[in-house]
Amino acid sequence: MTIHLENAINRTATRKGGSAVRTLKGFAPLLPFTMVFSFFFVWPIFQIFKNSITGADGKYGLGAYRLLFTKAYLHAFQGSLRLSFFSAITAGLIGALIAFYVHRSSSSMRSIISMASGVLANAGGVPLAFMFIAAFGAQGGIILLLKKIGIDLYGHGFTIFSFSGLVIVYSFFQIPLMILVFTPALDGVRKEWNEASESLGATKTQYLRWVLIPVLFPAYLASTLLLFSSAFSAFATARALIGGNVSLVPLVIGSLIDGNIAVGAEANLGDALAVGMVVISAIVMVFYGLSLRWARKR
């Protein structure tokens, strides 16, 4: 009896051991991702958060966070949110229209546009800013060309080194991003829905109002939130284009890192601003996730 019991215990232990090994093997492919994610994402966020609540004297406090609610820094958040909102709305609309065209075009045209979008969606940063300065700056090629045919944009108050200029430049990489993320949603629209609607007597407008727009709206919302998030965190393009002309959170953090000497609570201000950005991004991502879930149910 005792021997049987021992055997049974051994077998169970072996089974449990085997199951643990299997579980570990299952996680093994995720290990490189987990390491990179932890090292480049979780750890920096943790450090930023820790620094934001640690004073120069090593004591914990919320002094830096109190500064966030002063006019200058609230203004920076407001600027970033406005820029993200307007660039997401603009690029979202234009990108959705182009995605609709892509969805209906031939496979060769489709692959050309998809390939170009893939490249352009990643073409932000300093080179993009300089490209726009060369084209739309006060002495830019396109501006001078337009001037020759009687359209003086700068004479009418336009400048690329402004909030609206930034919206245009951001759209340059936001529109391709929208095309990339929204086209699959359009591909999911089945022609049978339109035909069923038609055979049931509905007009095109009724089909649009009652079926197509409600079906696509969650995916559209998710895509626009992604654009919002991408614009909210962009730094290099804004820095190269407008410097300090428009107050944006990433630019303020940049200037704090660049050596503006800060003392007291201001010493951790950059970290607190970064935590503020993380919180806003996280909120946007939660809504993005919810929109995606809503879209998948369609």
Place this chain on the structure above:
Amino acid sequence: MITKTETAVSLSNIAKHYGSVAALHDFSLDIASGELVALLGPSGCGKTTVLRILGGLDLEHDGNIVVAGTDITGMPSDKRNMGMVFQAYSLFPNMTVEENVEYGLRVRKVSVAERRKRSAELLEMVHLGHRGKSLPHQLSGGQQQRVALARALAISPKVLLLDEPLSALDAQVRVQIREEIRRIQLETGTTTLFVTHDQEEAMAVADRVGVMNLGQLEQIDSPATLYNNPKSPFAASFVGITNKIPAEIVGSGKVKILNQVVSVSEYAGKMENGAKVVALVRPENFEMVSEDQSGSTTGRVVTKSFLGPMTKLGVELGIPSLVSVNLTSSDARKISIGDSLSLVVSSESVMVDRV
């Protein structure tokens, strides 16, 4: 019981082409009121094109369409009042089952109370009365097709168009749903055109089955007539299993198949003595006989499949392909793979085709 007398649908000399390819050529079909006609044929034969033209989803290049005495040629699909059920995934994913069924009534500005009543009735009819508040993705494929059927019937269509509605379902559900389609069609008396590539499905549900080939109607008849008296080699080989056995014309109206001479029922070619032809013989038209019977051919059993009341044998008879023979399971009980088997063609006449 619905009487099928007056013509509800009349398609006359319909032609349709895609570029230089003719999808339909001089196609004509009449469907009686309350009748269910199935169009059967291989892929690309034009059967779906007929259905789409009748529904107004594609426009014909020539010909006329008359429904219930009204010429609807060229009329847009939203004005035709026809219910359609597609292969799959046609339910609106943003609407509940109930809202899907009510869609056509909402378009017609029917009051909410009346819409609810009608959708409840129809959902009961398709046995989904309890799923009104579900979303399409929460239903199985079979349930979704039942909802699609209820939605199509909600508008009391002049004609119900079924475009391979069972093709995306698994075998067991297919049989169940096709029986429901037939029950509901008989109950409502809706004139129906059913397109399928599955002959069993067509035979099981239709009053008449039309066999299509290369954009034309080869034959349209009741399932029994089509099976027993096919009018063309194509119809014979497409409907049911048919052995194609090399044969030879021996005198007027006679053909020699293996060691046996039988009459020819149908042949489009010239009856020249010695002409090489192919005889079309159904598996059930063979009879097991003793080896010494005149005209019999002896072969070796290579395969044996038990199908319940029938057993299907594959017999090597010295021709390139195996001959498929159906015997009653009681007759086939003692036969094993590798046994010798003597056979004769039991039917008095056979159809022959050019080689």
